[in-house]
Amino acid sequence: MPILKQSGVADFNVRMKTNLNIIYLGDGVGIQFAHALQEASNATDIQVIRYDTDKRNKISQVAKTSDGGHIAGLRITGWFHESGRDLMNAIQPNAGGGWMESDVSEMKNMINEWHNAIEQDQELGVFLPEEIDQACEINGFSCTKRGFDVAVHQIATEWIYRESTGDGFEFLEQFTLKSIEDSIQLIIDTFGVKIIILQTIPIINNIRNVKELITANERIWTFAEQFRKRQENQVDGKRVILLIMDIGALSIFLTLHNALAIGTVSQESASDLIHVHSESAFKQRFHFGNQDFINATMKALDKPLLGRLKMQKQSNVSKILSHSCGEYMDEKKASEGYRCLVKNTFSMDGLQWCMDTMAGRINAAQGCLLQCGLKSSRQGDLETVKICESECNALYMTLLPISATRG
Secondary structure (H helix, E strand, O other): OOHOOOOOOOOOOOOOOOOOOEEEEOHHHHHHHHHHHHHHOOOOOOEEEEOOOOOOEEEEEEEEOOOOOOOEEEEEEOOOOOOEEHHHHHHHOOOOOOOOHHHHHHHHOOOOHOOOOEEHHHHOOOOOOHHHHHHHOOOOOOOOOOOOOOOEOOOOOOHHHHHHOOOOOOOOHHHHHHHHHEEEEEHHHHOOOOOOEOOOOOOOOOOHHHHHHHHHHHHHHHHHHHHHHHOOOHHHHHOOOEEEHHHHHHHHHHHHHHHHHOOOOOOOHHHHHHHHHHHHHOOOOOOOHHHHHHHHHHHHHHHHHEEEOOOOOOOOOOOHHHHHEEEOHHHHHHHHOOOOEEOOOOOOOOOOOOHHHHHHHHHHHHHHHHHHHHHHHOOOHHHHHHHHHHHHHHHHHOOOOHHHHHO
């Protein structure tokens, strides 16, 4: 894709120093982001607490950074809700949002005093937190638990779709403000964090149309506004800083330029969104609470997101042609399951990100937003969150060259 070859767009990496304790909650994509930040912060040791039944995927893990911080990951296959607590049959490879309290307990032990993880075994059933404490005593290290400083939450949209029953399933009926609020409150209660970075929803295979994508992301921004207003009345010790990482907007700009490159959208249809993108770093005009951005996205991507590419092995799943392929394919070939011979360089499969290309921009956004949270918590001014958050998203959740956006 031509734009990704431009200087300053995707040709940089990030190195970060942090002594923060950061927990990532999300599906495989969320764990991708955790791994990227672990690498950027020079993690010296990674301990796995739980694998899935096939021993292929890490369900829970903690890494120690070289500057005394920790970056942990908890893989969730659905909403992070109370209903998923200790729900063993709802952990990957199954949907349902299962998570184990004993895993969280061991994470908190490890960030307080580093040690070899007490690994949990899927086949042995549920461990109680007190059993973890007994094990740490036997092994001669402290059982004192420490809370995390920051949570980064990637809502496991793919798995929420998988819980559907038939073609008439309404994703938006489950993607409610209350569902988002329940997740965020449980994160606060479970991990003790004072800063939360909540990601918007990117374009993925499961998204059925652009209106659905926009509506889900409007709800994330609406929730953020409501949450921040409530936090204004909290005393400093209980105040939680919420920031939005607009990965959804980045995916829209990527898909737009890919669609232009392969010919699935016209320059005329794309013109308004290109204009919004070209000015976004200076006016912060884009996000899913901004009607100009929404209108431009609808105009540019309404038809391109409807073009589907049938997957040969999974007949019930299809990819979005303009998002997954680096070449044009006519409708007949796409419906017959022809493979995309030319891949794009930002998404491996319509779900996972190509971190060789995108890790620099993603890590830069995460680092920038972390600084916003720390700055706001020190100054006690929640209004600074919006300004700083907007600047971070304009810098890194676009495709404008970094040198240009920084002036």
